[in-house]
Amino acid sequence: xxxxxxxxxxxxxxxxxxxxxxxxxxxxxxxxxxxxxxxxxxxxxxxxxxxxxxxxxxxxxxxxxxxxxxxxxxxxxxxxxxxxxxxxxxxxxxxxxxxxxxxxxxxxxxxxxxxxxxxxxxxxxxxxxxxxxxxxxxxxxxxxxxxxxxxxxxxxxxxxxxxxxx
Amino acid sequence: xxxxxxxxxxxxxxxxxxxxxxxxxxxxxxxxxxxxxxxxxxxxxxxxxxxxxxxxxxxxxxxxxxxxxxxxxxxxxxxxxxxxx
Numbered sequence: 137x138x139x140x141x142x143x144x145x146x147x148x149x150x151x152x153x154x155x156x157x158x159x160x161x162x163x164x165x166x167x168x169x170x171x172x173x174x175x176x177x178x179x180x181x182x183x184x185x186x187x188x189x190x191x192x193x194x195x196x197x198x199x200x201x202x203x204x205x206x207x208x209x210x211x212x213x214x215x216x217x218x219x220x221x222x223x224x225x226x227x228x229x230x231x232x233x234x235x236x237x238x239x240x241x242x243x244x245x246x247x248x249x250x251x252x253x254x255x256x257x258x259x260x261x262x263x264x265x266x267x268x269x270x271x272x273x274x275x276x277x278x279x280x281x282x283x284x285x286x287x288x289x290x291x292x293x294x295x296x297x298x299x300x301x302x
Numbered sequence: 303x304x305x306x307x308x309x310x311x312x313x314x315x316x317x318x319x320x321x322x323x324x325x326x327x328x329x330x331x332x333x334x335x336x337x338x339x340x341x342x343x344x345x346x347x348x349x350x351x352x353x354x355x356x357x358x359x360x361x362x363x364x365x366x367x368x369x370x371x372x373x374x375x376x377x378x379x380x381x382x383x384x385x386x387x
Binding site: 170186187188189191192193195217228229249252253254255256257258259260261271272273274278279 | 315316360363365384385
């Protein structure tokens with residue numbers, strides 16, 4: 137299940153939902169929570185705004201969940217991503233995976249957050265305490281982590297090849 | 303992709319939307335064109351696109367490449383690398 141919402145979510149509630157949906161079948165539930173941090177080293181952060189591409193976000197994340205299901209022996213996935221204005225410290229994203237054994241759940245969960253960060257169309261705009269605002273740049277490290285999952289033996293079906301501007 | 307449609311819907315997001323001062327426009331497209339070719343033409347009309355870094359293109363909400371075809375009636379989105387999660 138994939139949900140994009142503006143409202144704050146309760147981590148324990150989502151973890152409980154994931155567990156309840158696979159109760160009796162799953163031997164492991166793993167979840168990752170991403171939170172709003174300070175993205176600028178120079179000045180303190182005031183808030184974060186998350187813009188998204190409605191429709192494509194849900195499609196991309198759903199497609200990543202399907203890839204994870206084909207690749208690992210998992211029973212269920214639950215991904216919730218927030219958009220709009222978010223205060224420092226708030227949760228941004230929840231990625232939960234239920235599986236029979238923990239190894240598959242750990243690996244699928246890490247794959248999902250790594251792939252989400254480089255494929256799902258969300259963009260962070262940070263506003264600093266002095267009023268300046270800027271769009272956060274994608275980290276090279278994020279791209280490298282996501283690329284590490286592209287093992288030729290289990291390549292996702294539609295790798296993106298983005299054009300340059302010229 | 304309704305018959306007789308000779309336009310496409312173009313969506314801009316985040317920094318690109320801000321630089322262009324535009325989030326959405328309907329543009330004429332009479333026949334299928336490769337995304338790279340179309341983008342080069344668009345950048346001539348919107349010079350702000352030249353400063354975009356690692357520009358991504360999506361056609362009908364799926365990532366596309368320079369040789370992907372854009373057809374009349376399509377929804378085309380342009381954006382810089384994503385930063386969610």
